[in-house]
Amino acid sequence: xxxxxxQTVGSELSRRGLVSSHSGNLSIRLGENIIITRRGSQLGCLxxxxxxxxxxxxxxxxxxxxxxxxxxHRAIYQQxxxxxxxxxxxxxxxxxSLVETEIVPNAECLSLIGRVPVLGWNMEIIPxxxxxxxxQALKRHRIVMVHGHGSFAIGQLLDEAYSFTTALxxxxxxxxxxxxxxxxxxxxx
Numbered sequence: 136x137x138x139x140x141x142q143t144v145g146s147e148l149s150r151r152g153l154v155s156s157h158s159g160n161l162s163i164r165l166g167e168n169i170i171i172t173r174r175g176s177q178l179g180c181l182x183x184x185x186x187x188x189x190x191x192x193x194x195x196x197x198x199x200x201x202x203x204x205x206x207x208h209r210a211i212y213q214q215x216x217x218x219x220x221x222x223x224x225x226x227x228x229x230x231x232s233l234v235e236t237e238i239v240p241n242a243e244c245l246s247l248i249g250r251v252p253v254l255g256w257n258m259e260i261i262p263x264x265x266x267x268x269x270x271q272a273l274k275r276h277r278i279v280m281v282h283g284h285g286s287f288a289i290g291q292l293l294d295e296a297y298s299f300t301t302a303l304x305x306x307x308x309x310x311x312x313x314x315x316x317x318x319x320x321x322x323x324x
Contacts, residue, residue: 137163138183140292141161141170141181142181143294144293144297145159146180148300149179149180151301153224154179156177158224158285159285160172160208161219161222163218163293164217165188168189168190169189169209171186173185173186174201174202187201187202189201192209203263205263207287208220208222215270215274221286221288222285223300225286225307227308228285228286228304229284231253232284233282235253237252238280238310247277247298248299248306251278251286251303252272255281255284256282258282260281277299278300286303
């Protein structure tokens, strides 16, 4: 059942172009442990051996196999009530994160995800970095963007975090289209 949840969300992220062949990662909390995707796994075709179980705090033999974003996932689980995390590299959201310090979704998505802060301006962005900054922001938001990198969404289920991820990307597509038409995206749309 757990594998099926990871496969469904991973496949949909890949199909929609929200991750490239070997980017993005997923995790769920299981008590004091995390199940997280393997380092370099392909979210579009996950298998049982692509899921790594390790501690939220403690390392074990499997820890080196976990995604490079493990420090961020751990910080989020330690500092929030999240039960699931989706990290994606959605192209329109990443594009806007390069020029905006906050993404304001269209009216429909605004009620679902709220305003989305863009974190990491004037900071070095490396995989697994900004863990505490991201976790602190996710105490107040359902999804955040990391400048030029990608989004981290939390939920009670992977499907919920996936929903926030797709809502953000859909809004960012509309904003990018409006900007290409030189329309002020702050107007009520």
